[in-house]
Structures are given as structure tokens and as C-alpha cells.
Amino acid sequence: MKLKFKHQRFQEEAAKATCDVFAGQPRRESSYMIDPGQLARGEMKLDIDDYTGFKNNPITNALTDDKILANIQNIQRANQIKPSDKLEGHYNLTIEMETGVGKTYTYIKTIFELNKRYGWCKFIVVVPSVAIREGVYKSFDITQDHFAEDYGKKVRFFIYNSKNLTDIEHFASDSAINVMIINSQAFNATGKDARRIDMKLDTFKSRRPIDVIAKTNPIVIIDEPQRVEGAKTKEGLKKFKALFTLRYSATHRKDSVYNMIYRLDAMEAYNKRLVKKIAVKGISFSGTTATEGYAYLEKINLYKDKNPTANIGFDVKGAKGVRQVVRSLSKGANLYDLSEGLEEYKNGFLVTDINGAENSVTFENGIKLFAGDVVGTVNEEQIRRIQIRETILSHIEKERELFSRGIKVLSLFFIDEVEKYRVYEPVKGNGIYADIFEQEYATIVDEYQKTLFEDDAYVAFLKSTVAATAHDGYFSRDKKGNFVNSKTERGTSESADSSAYDLIMKDKERLLDRKTPLRFIFSHSALREGWDNPNVFQICTLKQSSADVSKRQEVGRGLRICVNDQGDRMDTSVLGEEVHSVNVLTVVASESYDSFAKGLQNELAEVISDRPLKVNIALFADKVLKDTNGEAVEVTSEMAQTINYSLIVKGYVDKKGELTDKYYSDKASGNIEIDEEVSAYRESIVGLLDSIYDPKKLMPDNVRENNVTLKLNKERFNRTEFKKLWKLISPKSYYIVRFEETELITNAIKSLNSNLRVSKIYIKVTTGSMSKISSKGTLESGEAFKKDEQQSKTVNITASDNVKYDLVGKITENTGLTRKSVVEVLRSIEPAVFEQFEYNPEEFIIRASELINEQKATAIIQHITYDKLDECYDSKIFTEPEFKGKLGTNAMIAERHLFDHVIFDSNNEKKFAENIDTRTDVAVYVKLPKAFYINTPVGKYNPDWAIAFEEGKVKHIYFIAETKGETHSLQFSEADLRETEKAKKKCAEEHFKAISCDNVKYGVVSSYEELYNIVSK
Incomplete structure (x- = not known):
């Protein structure tokens, strides 16, 4: 498979913010460092340190510091960032981007945009470690084709190596876009290799490599500056003589934020659904004496038709000694008997209560365990066994949920010693963690298969998996190819051995292929910054957390939005509101949920402490x-x-x-x-x-509180009413839109003339005067200047003639119209409307495309028809995914629902479900899964409910309902909905007419009472 990349608005905005700082800079191709003509005429003398090559053109004299500061302030106001009072360096620009959103992609895009707008072509990316260096190199590699499609050119990139100076020759002498990737130790350390960059070398024509690099007038990009810019590195960076410096990180040091021009922090990334949601499986330990028996409560199992049971871990006496097991036990179970008479359980380990509401178990001796609690004598091996088991359980649950979507699930274990995973003496074999994994994996898979339908496709997958091939290790290797503990870089906890990263970086796509059996990865804790795979859904740290490792570091490797087996990113454009039910990262922590969550929250609060705290x-x-x-x-x-x-x-x-x-x-x-x-x-x-800043927004989910896993009710599933309903609504359809494009063009022109307004840039002007001077010649007030007045002015800034925009192409891409039609629309709109393109091209394209699409949606409503296909949805959409919720929060017990519980998304849906579940005239109903959708010209549409009524009690016995707020009704207000949303509703009506011959009614309702009034008429 090949990873695919999407154009995301925030990345475009970040690149644009950087480019706009230099608005007014003319576009010129890179120039020769030495003018051969001047040299031939004797007008200049060739120094031994000079070198003929290409360099970035300097910033024009017309672009003064005052103008650049004004540009920065305008950008900051537009991005809701406090305007800078002054320039902080010539020039330092800060971009804050949360881990996992595509920071490297963003600055690669920025490189192309700077080249496109200004002709600059020499760039240096400075990174803090080998791990990040390898990750950056891989990002340049896998995005080559993607960016070549956008810009018609590729970047030449390489990793600096003091022993391979040919790369520097090419870097300087090539006029194309060139990027050198270098880790800071390569120029600020004291070793011989690091010193070579400052030495005159015979193999380099007696020149110093740093001088050749500096003469290219490079633009320096610092990746994670808070980890790079020590005093020594700051001095070393000066040698590059950067044209300007761009600084990218999720966690800038507060004393090193220079002229921030773009910000996408942890909270905004989460709000925009650009990263995974975090969930935590905490494990709480208590009790240390040998008189207390070991007991571990994994989870409570809830049932509709019988009392709850509890999965409890305990010791069992065996032929070869004591071993740990997990069994599903009911009230009255006695651990003393079940353990074959172990003395540790003699004192009252009889289960007296299993409480499903609070996820707890109580023993006769008064010990009470909540899900995730461990009591008794617990050694290191037992702790790690619990963590490994919990990780496998989360993995398999997530894997089944995503199996039908073609999304491979990966889990990552961090360990501190290779010997715990693999041993080589006296013979090669598993370490203790690998043994525990294989034992627990085999047990869990065997138990899990018993709960699934035999024809479930995931059952076949599980049966084909073997514990031994499901896991592997990624570590440094010695000359024999054996795993070894990584050597760490001085002053860090990260591996200095690039061999540790080869498989991780080079086999990223292979790992995402389901044909590759590897799904569980054991890695050295020093590789934390090196891991960068989007399909990590579980992270487990099998080591004591050290003070220097933050919670954000622990979760950072799993935050990226996942991809499917086609390399498509599963983000909001594909999943819509469902994105955070699919993209969930589960952290299996060796501490309680409260402890982990509080630590993570405190770290996030510190990072975003300058956000407003109140609405005022x-x-x-x-x-x-x-x-x-x-x-x-x-x-x-x-x-x-x-x-x-x-x-x-x-x-x-x-x-x-x-x-x-x-x-x-x-x-x-x-x-x-x-x-x-x-x-x-x-x-x-x-x-x-x-x-x-609202702490509740960033609070990770407590996995153990999601105590409801929906179980399909086979009796309701097999009811005649549901079978008839499903037969009517399962067929798929295709649509045809028949309308004259001339009609759309005419309406688009009218809409653009009436509604296209591109925002102007506002500059705040504050005037002040000197305070009154007293007779003694001193200021009477405490301030030298007094603010007199403020006013806002609009300034039309026209786009540079050197920046080329494919206006027609972009609008064609955004609207699906032909280039000919787009040209006709643009030619026909009023000149004053079209002139807005000059001072804000990007916004003109976005707004014009939106308005044309609204007219397109209107045309769809008037002219679309649907026809039935032979293809149907498989009923497996109800059996293959696993739906989960929290009782009392987003789940309720149901009597007539297809499942034993209903998962609701809003209070209105909850009220609707409560009403419909008590109606005796309802035979069966179901909240339709997201996998059930109708294709429309304006995107996929997923209705809310399918309802089958008791025959003879109502007129329309089959109904598809969309629930909305109380402001909506079946005849919803046209003004309340965007054209695209209205188009989807119209498409749904036509779809159900086409596939069911009016046997299924479709409508948008705000309550069950409103629905009943419709079906009973």
C-alpha cells in the first residue's frame, strides 16, 4: 500500500502565514554566489573561500523591518494571536503545532510555497535527535509524489554526513529546491566528526563546509527548538547565517517564543478532530503483605436477561507451581476453592456483590475492588502481565470494531531492557515479556472467539493468527543481527544508533498492510520520539515511568489519525462526526486512571496556560x-x-x-x-x-467506565418485522442529476454578484501625545505618552504579480464544474466583485467555490432522481462492528431496540429513544450504524433511526427518521439549513422512494409524538 496525503486547510493556513510575513518581496530565481561576468572583467577578485553556486536572494531593501513587523501583526490578528511589539531577531518566526497533526508535512509545504512565491530554494532542517532526523527524512520521501502533483517539481533532500561532502557540493551548486537535514550534534558537539564542519579540508578544496553552506543564504527550519537551542547550539546556528529562521514545535519554551504567526495547540487540534481521542486504562495497586491474596478486577459483564458477572484475576495452584488466571465469576464464587485451596484466599475471598452500575466487586472480608484495581502481594511480573493482558484485550476489541473498515490496528509496548523481550544465551529465545504475551494472547483469543457469530469474518481472521508471529521487536542490532540495548545520545534518553529506526521508518507502509501478521510491537523506551505510525491504537509502557518522561511523550506516538488499507486518512472528511469513535488511542497505564489523567491534564494546562479561562x-x-x-x-x-x-x-x-x-x-x-x-x-x-481553556474538554476517557458493549438481540434480529424492514431499506441506489449547466452558471453568477465578499485586512491605529510637563520640567503623569484615540482602517493589499494562482483550476477542483463553465462564471461577474481577487486570492477561491456549490446543491434538489441497484447492504453492519458506551452517559437499556442498549449522541436522541422504547405499537427499531449511508452529490448521508411498527396499528409501518432539535420539524425551515444539508435531505427522500416504492416513509422529526402523528395518518 501507499500512504495518501490530503490538502488540509490548517496546513495551508500555516504555510500562508509564513509566506505573508514577506509580502512585498519580489519573486526571483536563486542567484549565483559569484557573477562570472564580473569575475572575467576583473571587477571582482576570487577568494579561496568563494564558491560558484546558487543562493537565496536576500530580502529586498524595500521590505523594511517596520513593514515586516506590520505584516506579522496583521497575520497575528487574523489568527487571534496577541500582536508582537517588536521583531525578535532577523527573523525568528514561531509556528506552534500539536503532535500528530502533520508538522513535518506543514513545513515541507511551506518550503514549496516559499519557493513558488519568492524563488527561495535553499533550506536547512535542524533536528534534535537521530530519531526525529530519520522521521523527517522519511516524510520528505513519502510526500515527494504528492507535492510533485501540486507544484510540478521535487525537492532534493539529504542527511548531512561529515564524511560525504559531495552532498554539500550538490546542495550549493544546484538551482532546484535543496534541503539539508542535520541533527544539532553534527555541528555543536566536540567530537572529530562534528568539528569537520568547521575545518578546511583537503578533500573539499581546502574550504570549510560551514562556509559553503552559509554562502547559500539558507532558510533554517528548526524542528523541536526547545530541545535544540541550548547555549552551544544557539552559537552554532549563527554559523549558517540564515536568511530567516522558522521554529516548529508543539511545546515551545515560554522564553523562546519569537513572533508567533500560527498556532494550533492541543485543545484546538482536539476540537478540530485532527488527532486521536485519548482513553486510559488505569491500574491501581494496593496491599503489600503476604497475608492478602492477589486479586485483580478486569471488568464487569452486564447482561439483559441475567445477573452481572466479573472477570477476576487470581492465583491458581498447578502441577508446576502457582500461575495467574482470569475467570468470569458470579456472585457466590469462592477464590479459595477456585485456587485449589491456596492459603492466601482462606480469609473471606467469597464474592458477595457484583455492582454493574459502579463497576465493582465486594468480597466477604470487606475488600472492594473497582475495575482496574489490584490488591494483595503483587510482584513485577504480575504487574506487567496485567498490562500486557489489558493491551491485548483493548487491541482485539478495537481490531474487531475496525476490521470491516479495512483498518489495521497496531499496539506498541515500550520496555527498558531487550533481555526482557529476547534472550540469546544459552540459546536464542523469548524473554519474559514475550512469553507472557504469547500465553495471554492465546488465552484471550480462545475466549473471545466464543462470543462471536461463527460466520463473523473477524473469527476467521483470529483463527488464522498465531501468537508467535503477531509480535516482534524493533531494537538496535549488533553485527550478528541480534537485538541489543540502544546506546543513548549524550544528554538525552534517545538512541544514537540509526539501525534502531530502520524497520520503523522504512517499513511503515508494510506494517499497515493486514497481510503482514505483525500487530504488536515491542520497542526500546529510547525510541519514543522515533515512532510515527498512524495506526497505533494502544500504547503500553512496561517500565517504571521516570520523572523526565512526560505523559504527553507517552501518548505522542499514537495521536495521528489512522489510515485504511488503501492509505486513505480516516478523518472528518471520511467519517464526519464519527471520527473520534474510530480514532481512539488507549493508554494502558501502570497507575490509576485518576493519577494518569491528572498528570496529563496538568501538562496540557501548562502548555496552553495563556488561553483565556473565562467568557467575558x-x-x-x-x-x-x-x-x-x-x-x-x-x-x-x-x-x-x-x-x-x-x-x-x-x-x-x-x-x-x-x-x-x-x-x-x-x-x-x-x-x-x-x-x-x-x-x-x-x-x-x-x-x-x-x-x-476547559479542562473537561481534554480529560481522557476512562476506558473502564465504558461499561456497556452492545449485544445484538437475536430474537429481535430474526423478527419478521425487522426482516421485512431490512429487505426494504438495504438496497443501494445510484443517482442522476439532469439539469442544464447554463442554468447553474446563471444562478452562480447571480449568487457571486450578490454574496461574494472577501474580507479586507484591518490595521489598528493608535495615536498618542506627550503628557503635560510641569513647571519643574517633569512629567505630571506616570506615563510619558498618553493614548488619545484608536481607530480601525481597512487596507487593500494586492497580491504580488510574481505569485501565480491557478484560479480557474482551483475553483474547478472545488466545485466539479468544467474549466469552460468556471471561466464563463468568472468572466460574467461584476468587475468590482472580481477585483476582490487581487487583495485576497486564497479567500476569494474558497468563498467563490462555496457559493457555487450552494447553487449546485439547489440544482440537485430540483433535478435529482434515484434508481435502485441490485447491490444491497449486508446485515453484517450490525454484527461486525462493536458498539460501546457508558451506562447513564451515552447509553441506555432498551426493550425494543435491535441491541440490548441504545447509544445516543445527544439529549434529543436520548428523549426520542426513551419514548419509542416504551411504545407497544413499535415492533423493533435500530439506531442505524454509520456504515449505513446514502450516496449524494454533496457527500454521504447517514439517517438516524429505522423503525418497524406493529402491523395494523399505524398506516406507515416502516419509517426512517432523522432526529433534530426542537427548532426543526418534518417540514423544516428552509432558512435553518444550508443548501448542502437540504440537498442531502432531498436525496434521502428520493432514495427511499426509489428502493421501497413508498413502502418506507422518510422524515425529519423533533420528537416521537411528531413521528406518530405522521405514521398514524
Whole structure:
């Protein structure tokens, strides 16, 4: 397989922010370091240190420091970043990007954009370690074709090696885009190899490599500057004589944030669903005396038709000694009897209570365990066995859930010694962790298969897997090819041996292929920064956490959004709102959930401590908002008061200035209400509200609280009513849109003329005067200057003539129209509308495409028809995925649902399910899985509910319902929905008409009562 890459708006915005700093710089191709003509005419003398090659053109004299600072301030205002008071270096620019969102991709894109706009072509990427260096090199490699499609050229990139100076020759003499990747130790260490960069070398024409590099006038990109910029490295970086420096990290040091121009921190990345959601399986240990028996509560099993059971781990006496087992036990089970009479369980280890509501077990002796608790004498091996078992359980549950989607699941174990995984003396074999893994894997797989349908495709997969081939190790190797403990770089905990990274980096695509049996990876803890595979869903650290390893480091290797077996990224564009139910990283921690979660939360709070904490007038004042037409406005104090008061009145903000549950509920259902006076700025206002630091947002899930796994009710599944319903709604369909493109063109022109508004850049101008001077010649006030007034001005900044935009091509790509049609639309719009392209090309393209797509959606509503296909959805969409929830939070017990529980996404869905579940006229209903969708010209559409009524009690016995907030009804307000959403609803109506001949009714309702009124007429 081959990994695929998508164009993501935030990455484009980050690249644009960097390029816009130098707006006004002319585009020129890189120039010769030496002018051969001048040299031939004797107008200049060739020095031995000079070298003929290409260099980045300097920043033009016309682009003064004041102009660059003004550019930076404009960019910062647009990105809601506090404007800088001054330039901090010539020039240092900071970009903050959360781990896992594609930081390396972003700066590679920025390299291409800087070359495209200004002609700059010499770049140096400085990294802190071998691991990151290898990862960066791999990123350049796998994105080559992707960027070549966008820019029509490729980058020449290499890793600096003091013994291979030919690469530096090519770097300097080549006029194409060249990137040198170098780790900081290569120029700031004291070893001989590091010193070579500063030495005149006979093998390099008696020149110093650093001088040749510096003469290219390079742009320096620092990856993780907080780990690079010690005093020694800062001095070393000066030798490169950078044109300017770009600094990328998720965790910049607060004293080293220079002119930040773009920010995507942990909270924003999570809000935008750009990283995985974090869940934690904590393990809490208590009891140390030998008189206490070892007992471990793995989980509680809940059932509809019988009492709960508990999976309890305990010791059992065997022929060869005591071993640990996990058994599903009921109330009344006695560990003394089950352990074959072990003395440790003689004192009251009889199960007296199993509480499914609080996930606990109580023994006769008073010991009470909650899920994840361990009591008694627990040695190191038992702790690690529990962690390994928990990781395998999470892996298999996730693997089954994603199996039908073609997504391979990987789990990563970090260990501190190779000997615990592999031994070579006296003979090669498993270490203790590998043995435990194979034992637990075989047991768990055998138990798990018993709970699945025999025809389940995942059963066949599990039966084909072998414990011995499911795991492997990634470690440094010696000359014999044996695993060895990594040598660490001085001053770090990371491997200095590049062989440790070969398999990880070079076999990334192979690992993602399900044909490769490897799914569990054991790796040295020093490789933490080197791991970069998107399909890591479980991370387990089989070592004592040290103080120098942060929780964020532990989770960092698993945050990337996963990919399927075709290399497609499973993000919001594919999964929509479901993205965080698929993309979940489970951390199996050797501490309690509360301890791990609090530690992670404290670290995140420290990183984003400068975020606003409350909703108040200051949150909105002086900010730049955009209306529905893209027109920008700077918020006055009066407008800020209006917005803040509106949010309080609507119940979205409490008296403490904190966001309420009502805000989050209405936001989830798309029903945020804002006063009409400022409603045009709804999207921007919500964006500012999302900037509030709310610890609850980043709190990881407690896996053990997800105590409900939906079980299919076979009796309801086999009911005649459901079989008839499924037969009617399972056929797929195809659509045809028959309309004249001339009609769409005409409507698009009208819409662009009426609605296309591209925002202008606002600059705040503050004037001040000297305070009054007293008769003694001193200032009467405490300040030298007094602020007199503020005003906002719009400034039209036209795009440089040297920056070329494929306007027609981009709009064609975004709308699906032909180039000919796009040209006709652009030629026909009013000149004043088209002129907006000059001062904001990117926004012009985005807004114009949106407006054309709205007209396209309108045309679809009027002209689309659906026809039935022979192909149908398989009923396995109900049996192959595994649906989970938390009882009382997002799950409820159900009497008539296809499963024993219902998972709901909102309060409105909960109310709907509660009502429908008690109705005797309902035979069976189901919350339709996300895998059930209707194809439409404007994206996939997944209805909410399928309901089969008792025959004879209502007119329409089969109904497909979409539940919305109370502001919606079956005849929903046209003004309340975007054109694309209305188009999806229309497509759903036509689809069900086509496949069921009107035997299935479709509608959007706000309550069951409304639904019943429809079906009973």
C-alpha cells in the first residue's frame, strides 16, 4: 500500500502565514554566489573561500523591518494571536503545532510555497535527535509524489554526513529546491566528526563546509527548538547565517517564543478532530503483605436477561507451581476453592456483590475492588502481565470494531531492557515479556472467539493468527543481527544508533498492510520520539515511568489519525462526526486512571496556560470577526458587550463566565442561537468560545467506565418485522442529476454578484501625545505618552504579480464544474466583485467555490432522481462492528431496540429513544450504524433511526427518521439549513422512494409524538 496525503486547510493556513510575513518581496530565481561576468572583467577578485553556486536572494531593501513587523501583526490578528511589539531577531518566526497533526508535512509545504512565491530554494532542517532526523527524512520521501502533483517539481533532500561532502557540493551548486537535514550534534558537539564542519579540508578544496553552506543564504527550519537551542547550539546556528529562521514545535519554551504567526495547540487540534481521542486504562495497586491474596478486577459483564458477572484475576495452584488466571465469576464464587485451596484466599475471598452500575466487586472480608484495581502481594511480573493482558484485550476489541473498515490496528509496548523481550544465551529465545504475551494472547483469543457469530469474518481472521508471529521487536542490532540495548545520545534518553529506526521508518507502509501478521510491537523506551505510525491504537509502557518522561511523550506516538488499507486518512472528511469513535488511542497505564489523567491534564494546562479561562467582554473586544459573506470587522467594546450579554441570556455562559452544558449540547446538534444583531458572526464567535481553556474538554476517557458493549438481540434480529424492514431499506441506489449547466452558471453568477465578499485586512491605529510637563520640567503623569484615540482602517493589499494562482483550476477542483463553465462564471461577474481577487486570492477561491456549490446543491434538489441497484447492504453492519458506551452517559437499556442498549449522541436522541422504547405499537427499531449511508452529490448521508411498527396499528409501518432539535420539524425551515444539508435531505427522500416504492416513509422529526402523528395518518 501507499500512504495518501490530503490538502488540509490548517496546513495551508500555516504555510500562508509564513509566506505573508514577506509580502512585498519580489519573486526571483536563486542567484549565483559569484557573477562570472564580473569575475572575467576583473571587477571582482576570487577568494579561496568563494564558491560558484546558487543562493537565496536576500530580502529586498524595500521590505523594511517596520513593514515586516506590520505584516506579522496583521497575520497575528487574523489568527487571534496577541500582536508582537517588536521583531525578535532577523527573523525568528514561531509556528506552534500539536503532535500528530502533520508538522513535518506543514513545513515541507511551506518550503514549496516559499519557493513558488519568492524563488527561495535553499533550506536547512535542524533536528534534535537521530530519531526525529530519520522521521523527517522519511516524510520528505513519502510526500515527494504528492507535492510533485501540486507544484510540478521535487525537492532534493539529504542527511548531512561529515564524511560525504559531495552532498554539500550538490546542495550549493544546484538551482532546484535543496534541503539539508542535520541533527544539532553534527555541528555543536566536540567530537572529530562534528568539528569537520568547521575545518578546511583537503578533500573539499581546502574550504570549510560551514562556509559553503552559509554562502547559500539558507532558510533554517528548526524542528523541536526547545530541545535544540541550548547555549552551544544557539552559537552554532549563527554559523549558517540564515536568511530567516522558522521554529516548529508543539511545546515551545515560554522564553523562546519569537513572533508567533500560527498556532494550533492541543485543545484546538482536539476540537478540530485532527488527532486521536485519548482513553486510559488505569491500574491501581494496593496491599503489600503476604497475608492478602492477589486479586485483580478486569471488568464487569452486564447482561439483559441475567445477573452481572466479573472477570477476576487470581492465583491458581498447578502441577508446576502457582500461575495467574482470569475467570468470569458470579456472585457466590469462592477464590479459595477456585485456587485449589491456596492459603492466601482462606480469609473471606467469597464474592458477595457484583455492582454493574459502579463497576465493582465486594468480597466477604470487606475488600472492594473497582475495575482496574489490584490488591494483595503483587510482584513485577504480575504487574506487567496485567498490562500486557489489558493491551491485548483493548487491541482485539478495537481490531474487531475496525476490521470491516479495512483498518489495521497496531499496539506498541515500550520496555527498558531487550533481555526482557529476547534472550540469546544459552540459546536464542523469548524473554519474559514475550512469553507472557504469547500465553495471554492465546488465552484471550480462545475466549473471545466464543462470543462471536461463527460466520463473523473477524473469527476467521483470529483463527488464522498465531501468537508467535503477531509480535516482534524493533531494537538496535549488533553485527550478528541480534537485538541489543540502544546506546543513548549524550544528554538525552534517545538512541544514537540509526539501525534502531530502520524497520520503523522504512517499513511503515508494510506494517499497515493486514497481510503482514505483525500487530504488536515491542520497542526500546529510547525510541519514543522515533515512532510515527498512524495506526497505533494502544500504547503500553512496561517500565517504571521516570520523572523526565512526560505523559504527553507517552501518548505522542499514537495521536495521528489512522489510515485504511488503501492509505486513505480516516478523518472528518471520511467519517464526519464519527471520527473520534474510530480514532481512539488507549493508554494502558501502570497507575490509576485518576493519577494518569491528572498528570496529563496538568501538562496540557501548562502548555496552553495563556488561553483565556473565562467568557467575558475582554474575550471579544478588539478581535477580528468574519460574517457569513467573509467580511471582516474589528469588534468594538459595544459589540463585545452585545455578544457577551447574548450568550448569558441564551444560557450558554454561567455567572462565573464558564460555558454551560447547554452550549456544548446545542453546539453538538448545530443549534447555537445568537442574537440577530450579531448572528452574522456566529461561526467566528463559536471559534472564540472554543479558544476557552476547559479542562473537561481534554480529560481522557476512562476506558473502564465504558461499561456497556452492545449485544445484538437475536430474537429481535430474526423478527419478521425487522426482516421485512431490512429487505426494504438495504438496497443501494445510484443517482442522476439532469439539469442544464447554463442554468447553474446563471444562478452562480447571480449568487457571486450578490454574496461574494472577501474580507479586507484591518490595521489598528493608535495615536498618542506627550503628557503635560510641569513647571519643574517633569512629567505630571506616570506615563510619558498618553493614548488619545484608536481607530480601525481597512487596507487593500494586492497580491504580488510574481505569485501565480491557478484560479480557474482551483475553483474547478472545488466545485466539479468544467474549466469552460468556471471561466464563463468568472468572466460574467461584476468587475468590482472580481477585483476582490487581487487583495485576497486564497479567500476569494474558497468563498467563490462555496457559493457555487450552494447553487449546485439547489440544482440537485430540483433535478435529482434515484434508481435502485441490485447491490444491497449486508446485515453484517450490525454484527461486525462493536458498539460501546457508558451506562447513564451515552447509553441506555432498551426493550425494543435491535441491541440490548441504545447509544445516543445527544439529549434529543436520548428523549426520542426513551419514548419509542416504551411504545407497544413499535415492533423493533435500530439506531442505524454509520456504515449505513446514502450516496449524494454533496457527500454521504447517514439517517438516524429505522423503525418497524406493529402491523395494523399505524398506516406507515416502516419509517426512517432523522432526529433534530426542537427548532426543526418534518417540514423544516428552509432558512435553518444550508443548501448542502437540504440537498442531502432531498436525496434521502428520493432514495427511499426509489428502493421501497413508498413502502418506507422518510422524515425529519423533533420528537416521537411528531413521528406518530405522521405514521398514524
